[in-house]
Amino acid sequence: MAEHEDDLAPEVEQDEDDTPLTRSLIARIMYAVETQDREMLWAEMEPLHAADIADLLEQSNAYDRRRLIALYGQEFDGDILSELDESIREEVINLLTPQVLADAVRELDSDDVVDLVEDLEDQQQEAILSVLEDSDRAAVEQSLTYPEYSAGRLMQREVVMAPEHWTVGDAIDFMRHAKELPEQFYHIVLVDPRLHPVGNVTLGRIMASRRDVPLKDIVEETFHTIPVTRYDGDVAYMFNQYHLISAPVVDEDGRLVGVITIDDAMAVLDEEHEEDIMRLAGVGEGGINDSVIETSKQRVPWLAVNLGTAILASLVIAQFELAIAQLVALAVLMPIVASMGGNAGTQSLTVAVRALATKDLTGANVWRVLRRETLVGLINGLIFALVMGAVGVVWFGGPELGYVIGAAMVINLVVAGLAGAAIPVIMDRMGVDPALGSGTFVTTVTDVVGFFAFLGLATVFLI
Amino acid sequence: MAEHEDDLAPEVEQDEDDTPLTRSLIARIMYAVETQDREMLWAEMEPLHAADIADLLEQSNAYDRRRLIALYGQEFDGDILSELDESIREEVINLLTPQVLADAVRELDSDDVVDLVEDLEDQQQEAILSVLEDSDRAAVEQSLTYPEYSAGRLMQREVVMAPEHWTVGDAIDFMRHAKELPEQFYHIVLVDPRLHPVGNVTLGRIMASRRDVPLKDIVEETFHTIPVTRYDGDVAYMFNQYHLISAPVVDEDGRLVGVITIDDAMAVLDEEHEEDIMRLAGVGEGGINDSVIETSKQRVPWLAVNLGTAILASLVIAQFELAIAQLVALAVLMPIVASMGGNAGTQSLTVAVRALATKDLTGANVWRVLRRETLVGLINGLIFALVMGAVGVVWFGGPELGYVIGAAMVINLVVAGLAGAAIPVIMDRMGVDPALGSGTFVTTVTDVVGFFAFLGLATVFLI
Structure with missing residues (x-):
């Protein structure tokens, strides 16, 4: 499916400006900043996704960015930091008050905090780690011991697992009574007694099966485990090649330590593309937000x-x-x-x-x-x-x-x-x-x- | 996260040859083809994923490809056709016996059949459509009425939906008694009485909630519907920007007609990138398998x-x-x-x-x-x-x-x-x-x- 756009049928809608960041919205936001109208700013920005707010900050100049962040204040969300381009992330972190930064960071999952702090200088890194609760901080520091660009940095540590002998009913009862389940999960990982993953069961299959069906009878056909030190570009390739949705990550003894989901793999694939195209042109790591x-x-x-x-x-x-x-x-x-x-x-x-x-x-x-x-x-x-x-x-x-x-x-x-x-x-x-x-x-x-x-x-x- | 590979820590494992298609496996497969040893060929190829078999066929020359397919015979799976590069898909279809082709195509989901037939010539298209059951054929023909590179071509038509007033218990009972659920699904789409989607609930949230919780209290925060005529590149952008896993597709009246999942969006993102890099170099739609x-x-x-x-x-x-x-x-x-x-x-x-x-x-x-x-x-x-x-x-x-x-x-x-x-x-x-x-x-x-x-x-x- 190459040669995409030029032979588009006329009925295909391709709207370049179909982003929530319309010119008129940006104008209203900048008007609110000019007039220091905090209520108006909050109202205008309320419907925006964190990724769109990050885009807005990236597309503003440094002066507008400073004023916007100062006025936006405590509404500033941790997810915005995650979505921000690295080139201005440090600058934005320095603009946040300690209280706003602490609130923003505490909302994030541990894998997002890792992504946030891994490229910061030691001093900023410490400032962020110090606001975390002890257990979160330990999780983040553990992840940072894995090499950069490894599966260990990409994975989330929260995994829903089940012993291989469980039935569908056991799994449902377990999930129903679990204190805390991850925000997003799509599979249960079956493990043997030594915590080695042996199969993946989708939640959909669990829902559609009788309570007495053994989980190991409904595992997915395609099953891959990923070594924690594996290069993240290879992980992205594997997700794309085998249409994986999530895959368990194992340490060098083969024990389950985390899980990688396709949305993270997709982000890596996108970065790899960027790198290829930039390197072919000899541009290095440049982005349009660099000085x-x-x-x-x-x-x-x-x-x-x-x-x-x-x-x-x-x-x-x-x-x-x-x-x-x-x-x-x-x-x-x-x-x-x-x-x-x-x-x-x-x-x-x-x-x-x-x-x-x-x-x-x-x-x-x-x-x-x-x-x-x-x-x-x-x-x-x-x-x-x-x-x-x-x-x-x-x-x-x-x-x-x-x-x-x-x-x-x-x-x-x-x-x-x-x-x-x-x-x-x-x-x-x-x-x-x-x-x-x-x-x-x-x-x-x-x-x-x-x-x-x-x-x-x-x-x-x-x- | 640019400038990826050259500053890799030494501990990161990057193994270019880490594909199941090792040189020695290819050698054994070709030996089986030489000696016309069908049992050995089946045994060697049994562990391979359809995507790897497609790669094997792409990397073989036309002569080996013909002999391999002839010997592999009825084991030839529909998924292999889906994974094959377009440049040799037509050639391979012509090599299959009518019976093998019919069996292969009948295994596929309707959206995969659409992907398979959309670029074929009329005669081959008809040959494939004619082996489908009537209902499947109607579904495929309906999809083909949507313009090329539109969301309608990308979506799967099987959707799990629920009325907006249902509770978690209603949804679980429905799924448990449903005759047929899609192979892969991660969300239930909430719809109003006119079949307009109003929210997405993840299966994980359903699993983790009490039976009496209304579904509309646990919908996902980020919710986007996609018009059926939307350009697929924009769909891929949206998935990447908002970290979507699946999103409902609506017709011009806003009614739910299908769902797009992230793995399809990831494939489009990859194709878009290929197109950018090829176009920058003035290569047109070239691949390494063209004559x-x-x-x-x-x-x-x-x-x-x-x-x-x-x-x-x-x-x-x-x-x-x-x-x-x-x-x-x-x-x-x-x-x-x-x-x-x-x-x-x-x-x-x-x-x-x-x-x-x-x-x-x-x-x-x-x-x-x-x-x-x-x-x-x-x-x-x-x-x-x-x-x-x-x-x-x-x-x-x-x-x-x-x-x-x-x-x-x-x-x-x-x-x-x-x-x-x-x-x-x-x-x-x-x-x-x-x-x-x-x-x-x-x-x-x-x-x-x-x-x-x-x-x-x-x-x-x-x-």
Whole structure:
């Protein structure tokens, strides 16, 4: 289901502005802030979801944000902090009064507190932990002992479990009399006497079964446990691949320690996407809420790498100064060969990076994919060689320049296809994220090869 | 939580090969196919999930795929068809015997059949619909009347609903005696007498509440209904934004017609991402399973656009042939200015495209973002102007060439920041997907401006 939007039937409603944050609502909220009308502000913001309030704060400038938070006061909810983009979370926490911050944090589940504090500096982290009750604080500190980006950081510790020999009736009686059940849960995890998970039963199946049915007769067919140290990106992949709704997390002895639900996995999947697309462009961790200086700092490294590779390409051109001095048309045409190669290389690269991310490109088909990309480069090279050959003849009046540019085009597009697919595969084998800067490497190859092939052939045949 | 992988703590387990499809399993499966050992094939494939079998078929070549399917025979499951990539789905359907196909399709839920048949040609579609029972066929045909990429195509029609005045006890008694409940459900939808949904109650809350509690006292705080004609990308956004697990779908009169669950929304989110990344690279709907000719066809259009824009840039260079003939160093250095501009423009562009996709870039902050990108371009332009100025002095021995390339660098990076952010915003306002080919437009701007600024300044000050 690709090529989504442009062939939408006219009846599909796609409303870009269908967010509760309409222009007129934002205007009313800012009016309330201007006039310091707290009642009006509360009334206007009452229907908003915490995620929308977080968006509002992110889209405001720092000055408006400060005034808005000051006026909003004790209504400030812990969930807003959870939803806020990291780039301004610290700033917002500093704007809250100690009392408001304490109330906000105490409302949160332990996994949300973990998510909140894990990137804060020690001092802010301590300020938040100190307002928690002792048991909550212990739970949060326990979670923080798991490595960053691990399943342990993602899971919630509250799990509804049942011994494997229970029946549906036992489970229902247990739940009915349990003091406290998690806010959101969809499965009961069956465990053996050593607390090893052995199966998942959905609440729906429990509801639909007779009281005397053993739970182990109605476990779900697909069952996966997740090691607590597992990389969260792999967890997200697993949820997406196997359509999981929740999955138990186990420690190194295989004992149940928590559960991960699909909404957390979906958030990770979204972050992984963001990372892929940002890394392909060499943007680092940038978001649109970072400051100018911060953003500039994030982008300089890849621009510096690009400068190095651009100079490399220029050194190739410098070898042919004499040829260019004799035939200036070469300088006019050479960027075309390089540009087409860069474009074709980026196409192959993107397909390969995406296929690696979705685990569709493996040892089983890597040679087939490399061969295919090279062949596609050859075919497209031949097509554009014909076109450019003709352009060369018309523009510069002689067939020779056309032959040369056509031949260079074929060479460069074949190399583009091969390098575009091979470079991310090699990076992946070396344990490096294939999205990270592979675009720069591929265009370096196509620039160098493009200039060398075109100017080299021209020197041999035209000068 | 960006910049994920490279700062992973050493304890995080990230195992790229952690898929059930190990090399040795694939080898054993292919051995069974070679020796036509059906028993062994069934035994080896028995533990695999349908999604893994689909991956296996996708990663095999067409010849192995045909032999594998022929030997696997009646074990072929409907879920495998659902999981298969569209590019080979048609081929696989044609390989199945009518009996196997009929058995496979009859196992599927109606929403999976819809997903399966919606992209097939009429003849194959009819072949599949004809094996369904009448009621299932009617349900599928009803769903197909909703536009493609609408909520109506995504939803399942089986919903568990309850009148709004029911208590927990009423709901439990109803479920316990219901003939047939959906395979997967997590909420009961409360409806008024006209079948308008008024709230969602999780099964967990029902389990944890006393029998006499009215359902409407324990509805979830966050409740959204989805119009049946709503674009599925917007549905995925809503699930991600509000952490929904399931949401009722309503027709134009507001009546409940189905329900969408988060696993379907997650699949759409993944597809949307694929589309963004592919479109940014100008790849069209390509996947790694398409044929060489098919792939070549998909990629030619954007290469053709790129050729046009590259020729435009060359026309700019052609205006300065005389200057280049007098000072060949210009030809050597000009690609550096263009390349840096292209890179910086792509950085701004990617941040803007992503922010538009996540609805973080709106009317409220568009001017701030444009100003920020332009300022970042100015700062990075100044940094690399200094660097390139120094390179120019060392390489070509005079300060004048350094001044000129430095000035051109500043101009081009400012333009890159502005154009990179403005072009996707303008495309979005015009109702065009901002990912679609915006990269080509941005690099056209930076090529033209880069060549013009550098060669123009050189003509004025150096020649």
